[in-house]
Amino acid sequence: MDLDERLSSLIAAFYPDERKRPGYARLAQLIRESTGRTISGTYLWELTTGRKRNVTLEQLAVLAEFFGVPLEYFVNDEVSRQVDAQLKLAVALRDTKVRSLALRAEGLSSASLDALLTIVNEVRRVENLEQVSEKGEPPPTRPQDNPPHDDPHAEDRPDRPGARRS
Amino acid sequence: MDLDERLSSLIAAFYPDERKRPGYARLAQLIRESTGRTISGTYLWELTTGRKRNVTLEQLAVLAEFFGVPLEYFVNDEVSRQVDAQLKLAVALRDTKVRSLALRAEGLSSASLDALLTIVNEVRRVENLEQVSEKGEPPPTRPQDNPPHDDPHAEDRPDRPGARRS
DNA sequence: TGGCGCTGTCCACTGGAGCGGACGTGTGAA
DNA sequence: TTCACACGTCCGCTCCAGTGGACAGCGCCA
Numbered sequence: 001m002d003l004d005e006r007l008s009s010l011i012a013a014f015y016p017d018e019r020k021r022p023g024y025a026r027l028a029q030l031i032r033e034s035t036g037r038t039i040s041g042t043y044l045w046e047l048t049t050g051r052k053r054n055v056t057l058e059q060l061a062v063l064a065e066f067f068g069v070p071l072e073y074f075v076n077d078e079v080s081r082q083v084d085a086q087l088k089l090a091v092a093l094r095d096t097k098v099r100s101l102a103l104r105a106e107g108l109s110s111a112s113l114d115a116l117l118t119i120v121n122e123v124r125r126v127e128n129l130e131q132v133s134e135k136g137e138p139p140p141t142r143p144q145d146n147p148p149h150d151d152p153h154a155e156d157r158p159d160r161p162g163a164r165r166s
Numbered sequence: 167m168d169l170d171e172r173l174s175s176l177i178a179a180f181y182p183d184e185r186k187r188p189g190y191a192r193l194a195q196l197i198r199e200s201t202g203r204t205i206s207g208t209y210l211w212e213l214t215t216g217r218k219r220n221v222t223l224e225q226l227a228v229l230a231e232f233f234g235v236p237l238e239y240f241v242n243d244e245v246s247r248q249v250d251a252q253l254k255l256a257v258a259l260r261d262t263k264v265r266s267l268a269l270r271a272e273g274l275s276s277a278s279l280d281a282l283l284t285i286v287n288e289v290r291r292v293e294n295l296e297q298v299s300e301k302g303e304p305p306p307t308r309p310q311d312n313p314p315h316d317d318p319h320a321e322d323r324p325d326r327p328g329a330r331r332s
Numbered sequence: 333t334g335g336c337g338c339t340g341t342c343c344a345c346t347g348g349a350g351c352g353g354a355c356g357t358g359t360g361a362a
Numbered sequence: 363t364t365c366a367c368a369c370g371t372c373c374g375c376t377c378c379a380g381t382g383g384a385c386a387g388c389g390c391c392a
Contacts, residue, residue, distance in 0.1 A: 023369050040351045045370070052349065056220050056379080057241070059350080071241045075223070189339050206381045211340070218379065222349085225380080 004050035006080055010067050011048065024048070030066075037062045170216035172246055176233050177214065190214070196232075203228045 015021040022030065025041035032038045039062050046052040055074075064071045072079045181187040188196060191207035198204045205228050212218040221240075230237045238245045 025370095026368075038351095042352075042372090043350050046350085049371095054222050054224050054349070054379095056222055056349070057226070058220050060223070072238045075237045075241075191340095192338080204381095208342085208382080209380050212380085215341095220379070222379065 002050070003053055003055065003074060004048055006074055007048045007063070010069070010073075014067065031062065035062060035065050037065070039063070168216065169219055169221065169240060170214055172240055173214045173229070176229075176235070176239075180233065197228065201228060201231050203231070205229070 011021070011027070023041070024045040028039055028041035028044050039059060043052065043059075047055065060074055061071060064073060067073075069083050070079060073083050074080070177187070177193070189207070190211040194205055194207035194210050205225060209218065209225075213221065226240055227237060230239060233239075235249050236245060239249050240246070
């Protein structure tokens with residue numbers, strides 16, 4: 001409900017492994033690198049700990065862009081709830097583009113989703129990935145177990161949420 | 167698209183008669199009286215003329231509360247377009263509560279709207295108001311022609327947009 | 333004509349948003 | 363153990379969001 005809670009829950013959602021979570025300074029650096037706009041680590045800390053709360057629209061836009069959430073996430077309870085729910089699901093997959101895809105899929109008709117599912121499954125087959133058979137709840141895997149990844153630079157290029165048009 | 171355009175279009179929508187439109191100082195006073203929170207007339211002028219643009223969330227909330235629009239109006243193009251369209255319609259009726267009612271009616275099912283229309287028409291009959299027969303487009307009446315009004319205090323209590331839960 | 337009230341515009345000022353640069357601590361590698 | 367690095371925390375600074383108080387110009391009324 002408050003800005004600090006929203007920010008910290010956002011960070012926690014994107015970096016579920018607490019031991020590998022970047023600090024405020026490092027997070028600020030990531031933001032600068034990926035969005036081009038800047039926000040200081042100190043200010044990031046002040047915001048997430050509730051020490052400063054009267055943010056400017058400009059700063060809020062930077063955060064929204066970096067985390068790939070709509071700006072309304074910070075001002076609209078309903079939007080933040082929706083996004084949070086999607087985040088919790090998508091973050092388990094540990095892939096920023098999947099996260100972005102999930103965000104965009106929200107609200108599509110059941111028929112469209114079925115069609116998309118068929119396409120994705122076909123692509124998985126072409127890419128020689130294991131087929132996902134999911135019934136109801138997904139199995140309770142620990143998300144931060146750091147599954148093997150093909151990308152050789154995965155370690156020195158830490159996760160960055162997908163970009164999103166404003 | 168920009169904050170200044172949105173603000174001035176909002177003001178113009180709520181006070182269509184340019185000669186009776188309150189100035190920035192008077193507008194600021196109205197805001198203080200009706201919302202309890204404050205914003206200075208000077209700052210109001212700076213915002214609507216584009217001299218200052220990096221608003222704080224707090225100030226934006228004051229404006230949103232006063233004008234009875236959701237906070238997203240200032241950050242979301244689609245929301246602002248929707249609200250603007252509704253405003254243009256409702257403002258012609260020159261009544262803040264009607265405006266508020268129209269805002270809330272958006273999205274209701276056709277059946278519910280029909281039921282509400284029936285109720286309103288019945289109330290009009292009870293209140294001895296002329297029946298409104300409207301087919302398709304409303305007749306092109308000039309909105310600011312200041313139609314006769316029963317309320318004796320209508321002149322010294324200038325229009326104030328309806329309140330709205332945040 | 334002069335005075336009153338309201339307007340848009342301006343400017344100097346204050347408080348706090350936002351930042352840079354420190355501090356002490358913890359942890360992992362040499 | 364020592365070095366190096368990243369962490370959370372804090373302090374003090376800059377600058378601008380936001381305000382108060384002016385100003386001249388306007389229409390209105392005596």
